[in-house]
Structures are given as C-alpha cells and as structure tokens.
Amino acid sequence: MFQDFKLNGDRPVVIQVKEYIQRLIIKGALQADQKLPSTREMSGLLKVSRNTVIAAYESLEDDGFAYAIPGKGSYVAAMSGHSAAEGSSLDGSASLQIDWKARMNRYAISAVELDIMKQGIRGSKGIISFTSIAPDEHLFDLGDVRRAFMDRMAIEGQVLLNYGYAKGYKPLIEYLMRYMENKGVDLSGKDMLITSGFTEGFDIALSALRPESRSGAAICENPTHHTALKNLKLQGFQINGIPMERDGISTEKLEQVLKQGLTFDLAYLTPSYHNPTGIVMSPEKRSAVMKLMTQYGVPVIEDGFNEELRYSGAHIAPLIATAGQGNGVIYIGSFSKVLFPGLRVGWVLADRALIGHLESIKRARSIHTSTIDQSILYQYLLNGNFDKYVKKARTEYKRKYELTKACCEAYLPDAELTGDGGLHLFLTLPKDVNTRELLAACTEQGVIFTPGDRFFIQDGEGMNTLRLGFSRVADEHIEQGIRVIGEQAIKLINAK
Incomplete structure (x- = not known):
C-alpha cells in the first residue's frame, strides 16, 4: 500500500496527499478505526x-475522515454514506444500478442526435481545419482584460462573488441599452435580460413562445444556424424554410408562405453576416420583411450574429431598429464571435412585459449569468477597449477573408461564393459534387470543413454546399487547404 502515490506538479502537495489518503478510506483500502502510519513513516x-x-x-480530521488519539496517533474514522467497495454499499446491500439509456425521454435522445459537436467532424493534430468560426485567440488583448478584472474586483469584488440578479448586472444592462440605442433602436417600452450567450437567450425565448395546445410553427431562412435549428426542433417547432437570395x-x-393562412408563432432571422451564407440583408429587404411580419402579426427573433464584423460599406440598422416603436422584434446579441466566447454573456432586448416573463424563466433555470463575467465585460467596455479591439480584429479578419476568397476563386472557380464579412465563406459547388464525399476525400489529405447540408431544414438539401471558417487558420494553411479541396473536387467530378 502507498506505493502508487504520484505527485502532480500543478497542485499543492498537501492537498494531493490528503486526497490520496481520503480515496483509500472511501474505497475501503483503509478500514474504520485502523491506525494510520505515523507522520514520520508516512x-x-x-x-x-x-x-x-x-x-x-x-x-482529514477536519473533514471527518480521520480522528486523533493523543499520544497514540491518527486513525481512520468510520464512514457513512460512501461506497466502500465496487458493486456494494457500505452496509453490504446491493448498489443501485439504473439503465439510463432506457430512461431517456425523446428530448434527451433528440439532443444527442442533433449534437453535431458529439457526432461531428474530428480533426487529428496537424490537420487543416476550416470547421471553426470562433475568434482567433491570438488577437485577444489579455492585458486589457486583466486590467478590467482587477479594476472591477477592486471596486466591488465581494459583491461580485455573491449571488447576482436574474435580469443581469445593472451597469452592463445600462451600457448595452445605450449601445443598442446607438444602433438606431427605439428603446421605448423595451427592456433587457442578460443571458449566458446567444443560445440560452434563444432557448428561453422559445420556451416562452412555444404554444401548449399544438406544435409550434416557425419561419427561418434556409439554410440557417444549426444551433437554432437544433433548439427549434427540441422545443417541438415545425420549421418552414425560406430560400436565400444574394x-x-x-x-x-x-x-407566398404567409399568404397560405398558416399560424406562425415566430420567425428566426439573421440579417447580418448570416450563418452559414455570410449574406447581409439589404436595407430595402429589411423594410420589406418587417412590413410582411407586421401585416401577418408574426413575432421576429433577430440574431445579432457577427454584426460588428463589417469590412466595407455603411452600417445597416438591425431589424429591431427598422421596427421603430413596434414591440414585435426580440433581439438576441452577444460578443462571442467578436470578443471572448469564454465570457458567456449575451443579451435579449425586447418588449418590457416579455422581458419580465423571460427573467422569471431565467431565474428558474440558472438563477443568473455569472456576475464576474458580466462585470469584466462591462469594465472592459467602459475602459474603451472594445472599439480598439474591433478595429484590430476587423483589419486581421478582412485580410484573411480576402485571402480565403482569392484562394477559392483560384482553386474552386466553379463554386458560387457568398459572404460579405464575418468569419466564414459559404460555397455552392456544381450539383454533381457531394460535399460529404468531398469531406471524406479531403480528410484523407489532412483537410476538413463543414458540409453545408447540416444547415438546411430538410434532409437532402444543400448536399453540394460547404462552409469555410477561416478565422483560426494560418495564412499558409488557408492556401494549402483550399488547394486540396479544389483538387479533390475535380477528382470527384472526373470520376462521375
């Protein structure tokens, strides 16, 4: 005994020793009332x-795992509520075994089936991956983030370590309300809820809008964000996809769809740097969309995805600004694709009465979003770092965007490209190129990308499309990887 102890250099030695002996006690290797070796011997x-x-x-004595007898040494305390050996409880009765797969409901099973991270493309070390559309961590200004953390902790650190409010950290809410007002949003009658990123905000909104007496019905762009599709399906919505134009x-x-007389509970739209196509909805089309939604009384969930990553052209007002004083748009924003995804902070801007209900749903689910995360983001924004960072990020991503676009035009000349900014391009290849087959061929050559069919609503759609995320790919790998994709696409075409 005691021969298998190994130190891990990253943790305090005293904690490692304590936890090692504690594990031996819990497993039953050290029995109740057994004398522990003397401190010198151990x-x-x-x-x-x-x-x-x-x-x-x-x-160990403080935690109830051992006790000391003066003049005699330390002994193992009697245990209760811990399994002393595999397959049995401490009192010798059979341990409880559950077949959890058999207990899973349809929601849990569907969540696994729709989980592309679990079922998705795995790249080995050294592979060129175009699958990510996360920001490049090399651009993160750690000094400014560290300063924001220290500044805020110095002001109210003890408060930040306690429970926060479900609605969110008030200084951040006030800052973001002004931020949205600067985008042209009329804040009359509107309020804000802070969430743990876009996905939580979207899921909470769907929970509130899902009808009880029937399946929900939603309108989406087709293709659209896979995470949104997944959550709509998990919440039981029937999805009607509307094709995209340039x-x-x-x-x-x-x-045409609205004229059919169907009842739609919501429309989910991403007007700027749409995922996956990268298309920016024109101002004229934004006005036309809002007129139709107003005419047919369909609430809109607007995804503010990547809105800040504009490389050229003037700012285009979000749909919630186009709606004026109307309360029919629920805007969900976050800085995850621009700033730091590790700070899980997003926001929902909507009608004040609706926010009141969403706040209660939020409180029932997760109590509140991390107050420390919110406060760091607030102080970072307050310190004026955001504009400086976005300017740097736009310059770098624009350069990568133009490089990726040029490589696609050179090596995939038959592909139709879309993407006006953001962190990715969307390619539509000739009809006889199946991008699932293309992915398999490219994977053997050390290159992976995201097949476009997973963004479409119906199975079998978009089988000749793919998404190229370039934000985290080195310049030389962008050129090399797209050349491989082009070569393998030609081979597939010639083989048919």
Missing part, C-alpha cells in the same frame, strides 16, 4: 515532508 512512504503529512492528517431572404417566397 512522509517516508510518500516521499514528502513530515510537515506536509501533519497538515494532511489535520485536514441580398437576404426571398421576400417573394416569404409572402
């Missing part, structure tokens, strides 16, 4: 200092 067995063993024994959703097709 220090020799574990090859650590005697003071370390003394501190570890004291900590300047956004087809308003002609949208009007």
